Amino acid sequence: MENIKKVSVIGAGNMGGAIAVGMAAGGVVRASDIIVTARGMESLGKVRMAYPEITGFTDNAMAVKGADLVILAVKPWQVRDVISGIRDEIDYGGTAIASVVAGVSFEDLYGMFGRTPDNPVFRIIPNTAVSRLKSTTFIASDREDAVISGQVDAIFRSMGDVIWTDERMLSCGMALASCGIAYAFRYMDASIRGGMALGFTEEEARRAVLGTVEGAVALLKAGNTMPQQEIARVATPGGYTAKGLQAMDDRGFEDAVLAALRASVG
Ligand SMILES: NC(=O)c1ccc[n+]([C@@H]2O[C@H](COP(=O)([O-])OP(=O)(O)OC[C@H]3O[C@@H](n4cnc5c(N)ncnc54)[C@H](OP(=O)(O)O)[C@@H]3O)[C@@H](O)[C@H]2O)c1
Known part of the structure; x- marks a missing residue:
């Protein structure tokens, strides 16, 4: 051809x-x-x-x-x-x-x-x-x-x-990136609604979450780093971020993400 x-x-x-x-x-x-x-x-x-x-x-x-x-x-x-x-x-x-x-x-x-x-x-x-x-x-x-x-x-x-x-x-690629874009949206949706629960307007929370995710991707790309390395720069032991991450761990955040990926492998 x-x-x-x-x-x-x-x-x-x-x-x-x-x-x-x-x-x-x-x-x-x-x-x-x-x-x-x-x-x-x-x-x-x-x-x-x-x-x-x-x-x-x-x-x-x-x-x-x-x-x-x-x-x-x-x-x-x-x-x-x-x-x-x-x-x-x-x-x-x-x-x-x-x-x-x-x-x-x-x-x-x-x-x-x-x-x-x-x-x-x-x-x-x-x-x-x-x-x-x-x-x-x-x-x-x-x-x-x-x-x-x-x-x-x-x-x-x-x-x-x-x-x-x-x-x-x-089918694993589909779970990670094709279904995965919905999981990224789910995290963002939860963050926007969380921001509103803390007292921000929907518009303010949406702007903050989109900007934060964009910033996170920019840092990972610019530094060619893995998320754990960037987390270490934000989370001081015993500090506010560490408490938040612990709360996510306590509620099984990583397990939930892995379960979503496994569930969507065709
Ligand atoms: N959506 C995703 O994120 C995604 C990601 C990766 C792969 N896929 C795959 O992409 C495929 C399509 O998914 P989708 O979400 O785009 O579905 P969709 O929105 O329902 O679109 C299907 C399209 O096929 C058309 N169609 C149905 N029968 C047809 C026929 N006989 N001749 C010509 N066109 C016909 C429909 O036409 P009408 O609009 O006129 O009914 C419609 O435009 C699926 O097999 C899915 O596995 C989807």
């Missing part, structure tokens, strides 16, 4: 829509080379509101014709029907296939396509920050192909960080 230029995203929902918008913003794929599909016009409208140059279709078979990369972004229980509608339309010599569908393996995909596609197949787990070019994306490929993998890497790297892994670790 030639360089990846035209990309069709099948499913324009939370993830597929965010990928389409993120790709256009990332600049590796031109907005006018992106097609998204959905069953109805509502989700297509949201994507095209951000980038009117993106083409929206309700016909998947038409969308995959001439595509260099097809990204499947429908719900797991919808993917079999979607593939049965496109598998005879795909040019297997010219099109690479990627799936962001959680829990559907390479073997499952081969079964649904009724063949092992000629080009490498990619399983990709981004998170919703992809639309803001801040995703942490895990990618696994079913075979070595430096050229096509390099192009898929460039597309997703334009939307944030990319961690290549093997298929076995994808």
Whole structure:
């Protein structure tokens, strides 16, 4: 296959829509080379509101014709029907296939396509920050192909960080970063509501929590440090922070986080 230029995203929902918008913003794929599909016009409208140059279709078979990369972004229980509608339309010599569908393996995909596609197949787990070019994306490929993998890497790297892994670790990557963004929001939500319980307005508490999390990330990145090192700079033994951390430990904060990660490994 030639360089990846035209990309069709099948499913324009939370993830597929965010990928389409993120790709256009990332600049590796031109907005006018992106097609998204959905069953109805509502989700297509949201994507095209951000980038009117993106083409929206309700016909998947038409969308995959001439595509260099097809990204499947429908719900797991919808993917079999979607593939049965496109598998005879795909040019297997010219099109690479990627799936962001959680829990559907390479073997499952081969079964649904009724063949092992000629080009490498990619399983990709981004998170919703992809639309803001801040995703942490895990990618696994079913075979070595430096050229096509390099192009898929460039597309997703334009939307944030990319961690290549093997298929076995994808569900753990999903727990850590894809479900994980919700756990980060849960911590922030608890802090905002805690700030309000202490007497701040919602607006003040939100500003304080967003700024504090942003500051924490900046410190870790600038110093290339681990959180424990930064905690040691804040928490003096017997001081206020140490008392707060002890209260978190007493209520099983770390256990709760680990339990959430384990519960969300598919
Ligand atoms: N959300 C996340 O954070 C996340 C992270 C990693 C991976 N994923 C994976 O991403 C996939 C999609 O999740 P989501 O949250 O984006 O779901 P979603 O918001 O429900 O989006 C699904 C999209 O698929 C479209 N669709 C359904 N059947 C279709 C068909 N036959 N032809 C064309 N389009 C069709 C829907 O169209 P209509 O809008 O017209 O109904 C909708 O736009 C899932 O498999 C999930 O495992 C999600």
